[in-house]
Amino acid sequence: MYVLDKGTRFVIPRTEMTYPGHNMKLHVTAADAVKAPVDHVMADFEDACPYEFKGDKSRKVMVEALNTLDFGKKVVTVRPNNIHSKFFKGDMEAIVLGAPNRFHGIMLPKTRGPEEIREVSKLLDDLEKRGGWKYKIQIESLIETPHALIKAYEIATASDRMCGLVFGIADYAANLGIREIVENQNQNFHYSKQAVVVAAKAAGLHAIDNVYLRLWRNTDSPERVKELQDGLREKNVGAANLGMDGTWVIHPQQAEIANSCYTPSVDQVEEARRVIKLYHEKGGGSMADPKSGEMIDEATIKIGLMDLAKGAQAGMVSDTELRDWSAKSREITGYDILELMRRVA
CATH class of the missing domain: 3.20.20.60 (Phosphoenolpyruvate-binding domains)
Known part of the structure; x- marks a missing residue:
């Protein structure tokens, strides 16, 4: 970076x-x-x-x-x-x-x-x-x-x-x-x-x-x-x-x-945002996504965070939003993938 x-x-x-x-x-x-x-x-x-x-x-x-x-x-x-x-x-x-x-x-x-x-x-x-x-x-x-x-x-x-x-x-x-x-x-x-x-x-x-x-x-x-x-x-x-x-x-x-x-589509960014928001609203853990039926947990949420980070690079996601989700991840798990992978400065 x-x-x-x-x-x-x-x-x-x-x-x-x-x-x-x-x-x-x-x-x-x-x-x-x-x-x-x-x-x-x-x-x-x-x-x-x-x-x-x-x-x-x-x-x-x-x-x-x-x-x-x-x-x-x-x-x-x-x-x-x-x-x-x-x-x-x-x-x-x-x-x-x-x-x-x-x-x-x-x-x-x-x-x-x-x-x-x-x-x-x-x-x-x-x-x-x-x-x-x-x-x-x-x-x-x-x-x-x-x-x-x-x-x-x-x-x-x-x-x-x-x-x-x-x-x-x-x-x-x-x-x-x-x-x-x-x-x-x-x-x-x-x-x-x-x-x-x-x-x-x-x-x-x-x-x-x-x-x-x-x-x-x-x-x-x-x-x-x-x-x-x-x-x-x-x-x-x-x-x-x-x-x-x-x-x-x-x-x-x-x-x-x-x-x-190397840029997520608008739909991919919106889907990542939806799933991350849903996950935190439901209190975390392992759960089924009511829209797709797929299981989501903290590990899969990190894939969404990386999509948002790529979206931020392309001007599709604000730095403030990315930092907020990054801080939320760190607060809950002590492990922030965006910091580890240097996707936030």
Whole structure:
């Protein structure tokens, strides 16, 4: 969870849009609320940046974009080259010293273990002090190797800057020698994805699913466009059912569908609100829902609380209402799932 605006706002991203950081035009698009309706943007020095632009060329564009563009309420992050790259330290120095208080997080690629998170956190301590930062830069870590997956919980808890884990399917599949990474990915990578979810949630972080690599073009037939949109939706509905909070997207065209997959519907929010209210009016315990006939108890009510928390992220539930139900849960049980999962700031 990103904690922003001096602790008054928090964001669990449904959509994290990555794009090449050396291209100013793409920065402008990413900042536009209409053209890129995503929760989070991540400008990339790493895999998306051509060799000829690595180093000073891409850093100059990145710093200019961060200092001159208004990204509104979006979470703004940067992916430097990985910590073992000759470009890493220069990337970090350029953005942290060159754009103080203008972005929120670092997306650390190719993480191998918790020691790398601690090293980056220590570097940020120094750079923030030198740059005059007024808040701490947060860290999301890409889990994209078998080593990282095995150490995912250690990575997630290596620093108080950590806010999320992201599953990077392409590099992960390459490490395992797997060619197919689009079709049936939620089945073929079921263990790996849910291992990322479990590690993230055990540490109170958000979990973000990998990209869907297929895009539709203006020249595609309506049937082909629908096929690709259905594939995007199926991938993300499946990932949400594994516990992912959101997904990476690689083009603004994917944003609307992806957002919807991680946002409860109006009906779902209303149903969660109805059941929670009924449960507390009846005094708790185990009971049959008179509307559905299903048994409900404190454990099932927590599912409803999580739906309300997701609804709050989408502006469908007020922060006051969410906090009231959160306090009620804590008062009765001493166990508040929204605090444990950091769904309230």
